[in-house]
Amino acid sequence: MFSREYWRSSFAxxxxxxxxxxxxxFIALKYILNNFRIPVGENLNIMFSYIPxxxxxxxxxxxxxxxSAVITDLLTGVLSGYGPFFPGxxxxxxMSSLLFGLFFYRxxxxxxxxxxxKALVNYVVNVGLGSLWNSxxxxxxxxxxxxxxxxxxxxxxxxxxxxxxxxxxSIIPVLSRRGMIKDTSxx
Numbered sequence: 001m002f003s004r005e006y007w008r009s010s011f012a013x014x015x016x017x018x019x020x021x022x023x024x025x026f027i028a029l030k031y032i033l034n035n036f037r038i039p040v041g042e043n044l045n046i047m048f049s050y051i052p053x054x055x056x057x058x059x060x061x062x063x064x065x066x067x068s069a070v071i072t073d074l075l076t077g078v079l080s081g082y083g084p085f086f087p088g089x090x091x092x093x094x095m096s097s098l099l100f101g102l103f104f105y106r107x108x109x110x111x112x113x114x115x116x117x118k119a120l121v122n123y124v125v126n127v128g129l130g131s132l133w134n135s136x137x138x139x140x141x142x143x144x145x146x147x148x149x150x151x152x153x154x155x156x157x158x159x160x161x162x163x164x165x166x167x168x169x170s171i172i173p174v175l176s177r178r179g180m181i182k183d184t185s186x187x
Contacts, residue, residue: 001105006106010062010064010065013059013060019060022180023056023064023068026052026053027075029052030049030076031080033049034049034072034080035076041152044145044149051164053069053100054164057097057100058101058172065097066097069094073090086133091129092125092130096121099117099121103117104184106181106182106184107183108186108187114161114164118161122153126153127149130145168186172184
């Protein structure tokens with residue numbers, strides 16, 4: 001992940017029509033799932049857009065997935081009108097794509113990798129950054145948002161990890177056979 005070739009291979013996906021089509025599909029899927037939310041508190045929702053975010057990062061890598069995250073956030077802001085546009089939320093989407101990409105792209109994926117990636121996304125991005133952005137936008141103390149967010153993300157973490165693990169176990173062999181991913185397996 002620290003080589004120039006690793007990042008080049010990810011950004012090269014943005015020039016390949018086959019991968020661009022797949023990225024467009026993931027953007028649409030993230031948009032749809034981003035608008036499907038289950039509210040559990042003030043500006044606190046259960047969402048499922050982590051699934052296509054993780055799968056996209058697996059296939060196209062962190063570089064291309066972060067570009068897709070920017071496009072997804074801009075489209076979501078323009079088309080859905082859900083809440084104010086705030087660049088911090090874009091940064092959060094980019095960070096999620098980066099983390100999933102670093103843990104999944106061109107790697108032999110273990111259950112602990114899925115757990116670590118999702119835990120970092122839940123606690124660093126969702127709780128940490130999300131609470132910071134909500135505090136800036138809505139004027140309540142950071143800890144008010146962090147307290148409810150940490151409870152929600154802690155309860156959902158094992159469920160989300162199991163869902164993601166099951167999807168990866170079923171989709172990685174298919175993607176490998178079709179030549180969509182290289183150097184990736186699941187153990």
